[in-house]
Amino acid sequence: MTSKQPPLLLEYWKPPKPVRHHRANSRNLLSSTPDRPLPPIRTNTIKSREDYWGYWESDKKLPLSTVTSVSSSTTSTMTSYSQNPFADDIHMMSHNIPAGPPPAYKVDREDTLAPRWWDVKNWSKKSFLFAGLALAAIIIIVVVVAVEVEKSNRYPAYSALSYSLTDTYSGTSFFDSFDYFTGYDPTSGFVHYVDSAYASQYNLTYATSDSAILRVDTSVTADSVPNASTGRFSVRLTSKTQYDQGLFIFDVKHTPYGCGTWPALWLSDPNNWPAHGEIDVMEAVNTASTGNQMTLHTSSGCTMKDVKRKETGTVLYSNCANGTNSNAGCGVRGNSTTYGTGFNALGGGVMAMELRSAGIRIWQFFRDAIPSDITSGSPDPSTWGEAAADFPNTDCNIDNHFKNQSIIANIDLCGSWAGTTSIYTGQDDCPSTCQDFVANNATAFTNAYWEFGYFKVYTAS
Template sequence: MGWENSNYQAPGSRTTRTNRTNRTELTPFQVRDSNGQVELLSGSPPDYYSSERQIPPPPRRNMTQQPSAPWWNPRYWRKRTWAIAVTIFIIILVIVIVVPVEVVKANRYPDYTALNYSLADEYTGTTFFDNFNYFEGYDPAEGFVHYVPQARATQLNLTYASSDSAVLRVDTSVGPSSVPDASTGRFSVRVESKTQYDNGLFIFDVKHTPYGCGTWPALWLVDSNNWPTNGEIDVMEAVNQASDGNQMTLHTTDNCQMNVKRIMSGTNLNTNCYNVTNDNAGCGVKTAADTYGTAYNDAQGGVMALEWRDEGIRVWQFGRSSIPSDISARSPDPSTWGTASADFPNTNCDISSHFRNQSIIVNIDLCGQYAGGVYADSGCPSNCTDYVANNPDAFTNAFWEFGAFEVYKAS
């Protein structure tokens, strides 16, 4: 075998040649044996960095970059993330727990389970006023009246009763030329039942309601010696021309609110019964225009029914033609009477602690805190006290007429 280089040079030397990419190539190296030539190396070595097959260098690693934290793992949360999470949790807690509690609270309502009532007291006939004491003197509510005792009321014919009616009225005899005159107040009457009550069902047959400029009549219950500690329940009340209907109101000490669920047909006026709020307006309910005054009297009046129990105080007003048969039969059952005109539930007012030891009161006040306070807006002439003092004929319609009062107790 012999060696042969096709481009011979001196021994020990290397011959290179440059291709078109200006890279060097090895010259083919050959050997020859007896069978002919054998090419051991031919062509240039592989180009590992050619543009046709380039392997990019590995990316440079940022040694300060941390692996991304999974959002669902609290271990990696920042303070801001925790604050957001806590806020969302509180909102969900309010929605899930607090809101249902408030809904339940807003829908609380006492259980007015039917009670069995039996007659306890009756005020009727010619002895109607024998069951009352006559309040004497100036009015506690600053009215422009002189409340007279029973003897004087009888002399002036301000109270009288027959077998089927009892009347209480304002004096119409004293005028500007009378001696004495009415310059310090007109004669009127206020009577208070001798019996005091802590609860019960009260049926009042009312045939005529007083009205006229300057008048402030009321049918109500109160403990005169402990007001407002023992509360006040106004069953019928209106002022001046009384053209906007009857008002039913509670007056109390603090912590008696009616901002709760109520079932009634009347219109709510105020929800806070506390006497120092809203100039002692109380928590009143107003009914339709024909529930007091001219329209009511023209329809021969009707019946007022007051249920006073621990669960709440409710008042119904029935026209003469719609008095329930169980009332007429003297076996009243409020559970059959439908929606009350006024509803004062015990939800946010402890009825038993706010109302006790109350007498039934009937009076006709003149001017005073209420009628006098709104007199200028009532469409009445002059000013309240001058009008009352100088116009006795203006009070011909200022009288109450009742059938009977019945008081029932639960057995």
């Protein structure tokens, strides 16, 4: 047998010609080699057609003694059978591999598929650019959301402080610790604030061992001398001592009310408003049907918007800065029993205001619910629960906005709040106009008075 390459038909694969089965013990007439039984059919030698064709692609030829192609009139002859590494599978090739072109290689099939979008090896520069921008946007959104969530959850510790009594305003000497403001009202009130001598003459301020009274005049008429044609007499007191921080306890037995009235118990720096802030502890107008209002007034940069607060009152406005919302400040309102007839009918109560770096909190306790630590002179705000109004330092630097605070008590008449038509007649259904009513109805102000039991100021030690 001469040496030559495998027949071309093996490289392009055509079904092999059928192998003629021989009977046992018979002789092949065309071969001098005794017949040998065919090997058993092996189906596990070549797992797939890919394996089969991979073999031919890598080898390209077989040993010369392996396969001989003969004409159709002869049978396939297998010589040197034991030396042919592929001879055992010839039978399988004849019976188990279907006709047709060879299957495509795996890599060929993948080359025909659309590129996978998640495979960065297929990305263009534009794709990388868009991906980078999207990632940056996601990071910005996550950071902004995280900051807002963190901000909404910020809240001062309000850790317990040990307070010691510093000042007491009580008894017959109550008014000795105050200055009397005189002149026309800076808030456009229809009122004449009088000095100590006039206040005593018209019985507008007086004190006993148990109470201090501050009231509106009920004797002067529009035609008397003096008269109320340009405003009614009233009083505005300012404490001589000023405070930067502290715990303030106000025993309030009676609150002023009535058409045309605008009473307030508050703290401020009379010489530097609003830069040094204002804290309204009790405030209402006319019939006071809407309850007590607790408010901060400041320069710009103090807000309670989107700030976590712990309070029982209802928020009115969030921006504390002067000039916003018609200078309404950031107010919190109590229910209808927190001021006026409802509050007075309960025997009054105690207002407690804590001014500290962490924030400003105001509590209101009715007469039968005053904490024992207040009555015993050892107040501890950490045990009082939620305040009626809470103004934390989250977005308001308390130390910067509140300095040199004097205690102020007054009863204004009409003015830019109580005298406004929408409030005077619209909200409180008061008669005539505010100024006309105040000038001509002296006896209408019999309930327009403050009665205080005492003021006490504590400082943290």
